[in-house]
Amino acid sequence: MKVRKLIDSFNYAVSGIVYALKTQRNMRIHFTIAFFTLLLSLFLNLNRTELIVLVLTISLVIVSEMVNTSIEKTIDMYTEKYHPLAEIAKNVAAGAVLISAVNAIIVAYLLFFDRLNPYTRVVIIKIKNSPIHLTFISILLVIIITIVIKTKTAIGTPLKGGIISGHAAIAFVVATTITFITENTLVSTLSFFIAALVGQSRIEGKIHTTTQVFVGAVLGILITVLLFQVAG
Known part of the structure; x- marks a missing residue:
């Protein structure tokens, strides 16, 4: 028993x-x-x-x-x-x-x-010095995402509402830029943490869904990688 x-x-x-x-x-x-x-x-x-x-x-x-x-x-x-x-x-x-x-x-x-920290530095250096095909992949991904956004909905503005979070995109652009400029893992981690908080605030405010914030984050990162490739 x-x-x-x-x-x-x-x-x-x-x-x-x-x-x-x-x-x-x-x-x-x-x-x-x-x-x-x-x-x-x-x-x-x-x-x-x-x-x-x-x-x-x-x-x-x-x-x-x-x-x-x-x-x-x-x-x-x-x-x-x-x-x-x-x-x-x-x-x-x-x-x-x-x-x-x-x-x-x-x-x-x-x-x-x-x-x-050592592995992160290696990843950052590889991204900065990555082959040219990464640029074309980034361009194609951004084009595909943009087409999806345009075909799905025309509501909202770049910074409020719509199928993509403009705030999240900008926040992750800044975080990725800081990562490339400083090459410091701690600063990079804090930057992406703040960017994630921006995305989380858009979700909590019921302005965007998790998917919309994620798409904005991906778009921001890809655009920044592309710009650093061209600049490099």
Whole structure:
């Protein structure tokens, strides 16, 4: 009987994880990032202590998100009406997730920066000195994206609404330009982080969808690579 209860408890726990993955977008994002982070760690020769810190950090983010989901569902079970205390409870739970996510970013930077820095420099140099066919590929991609934009919709302006995010495109143009000018991995990382925040703000403001922001980011990067190719 005790074994059966233990098995049932395990199944309930797994069901909770599966539910969170099926219903919570942020949970799926956390799991995806965790997967690729752990995959990357296989190639960076982390020692035992660093691997423990990495696993604990990933677990903290996922656990925080699951607790946040539990609090939200519990509150929704008792009331569907607005209540200031319910709002406070949800905001505090969301704040816990935010703190754990920021902590994860800091830990990832401390663990991976020195190891990835040499490879990043090589990639930047290769892009700057890449063969001419990359230019033609960039031109073709930008042309294709532009044609799709023109044929799908004519609404919005370059900086508001429409099928592509103008803000995201400009932000990633600036970030890519900074990368080529400085060739400093830290500055480049911060630049792309700020550009990503610009894109995220457009999504949160419901001005653009994730796809529209992504297309803007890709277009901005490709245009900048093309310009540096021509200038070089």
